[in-house]
Amino acid sequence: MTLSKRQQDILEFVSEYWRQHRRPPTVREIKEGLGLSSTSVVNHHLEALARKGYIERDHGVSRGVKVVGADYRRFLAEEINVQVPFCGYISAGQPVPVPDGSVAPDPYLELTRASVGDEKDLFALQVRGDSMVDALVGDGDIVLMKRVPDINNGDMVAVWLKDPGETTLKKFYREGDLVRLQPANPAYSPIYTHAANVEIQGKVVVVIRQLARRPV
Known part of the structure; x- marks a missing residue:
């Protein structure tokens, strides 16, 4: 599925953060890392990424973003x-x-x-x-x-x-x-x-x- 530029940025940020820290970022860390206006904006795009199958979310924990799926691996090879x-x-x-x-x-x-x-x-x-x-x-x-x-x-x-x-x-x-x-x-x-x-x-x-x- 096609990703918007903002969704690509967030997916790439989550992946790079995991590579560096061996854990997912929080919503606030994504907001600050990409200079977004609010955590609501981040959540909106994370939900879109989840619907498209690029990530899974566990809303019960602060670091509940997990990158998954063949679509992401293809994105990683082609885009990152x-x-x-x-x-x-x-x-x-x-x-x-x-x-x-x-x-x-x-x-x-x-x-x-x-x-x-x-x-x-x-x-x-x-x-x-x-x-x-x-x-x-x-x-x-x-x-x-x-x-x-x-x-x-x-x-x-x-x-x-x-x-x-x-x-x-x-x-x-x-x-x-x-x-x-x-x-x-x-x-x-x-x-x-x-x-x-x-x-x-x-x-x-x-x-x-x-x-x-x-x-x-």
Whole structure:
């Protein structure tokens, strides 16, 4: 059965809450987590989800929402799990192969929609190097990049430098006719280059930290 956007949001919230806490949320926690106007609104949508077979409710307990049914499993596979193409490493060398939609890259990272938000035009890169450690991006971390039409000063971006033919992950700043690519590590100096020499490949929107670092 078709779900409204609000019902999808509530179903996804209940599922993610259970994954994190190993228990269902209360109606009030759903209200606060999604910024809804009242618990009555939450109850209205929960009853609709129950009628459609996505959840069961036990009105006698505060955490009485249970996700059930094949319809939900299909919804989980189609709506919550997101495949983001993994396109290699961000480092000096050849341009990062950003997917253009004509070729299906392999492999993919499978993530929850709650962790990535809008997955349109996303691709993933693994960081090699430590020039952005003070921005909490370290060697081995995964960055989710988004192709965007406009870049603002201070955005962290993947940049292709046409001359000398290198790719790098830095913070972006326009300074007149020049662009400053600023590292987040005092051991590295900023890169200054003409704007015409810069090709933006994507903006960092999510960082997935790697707790175990590669040995130096």
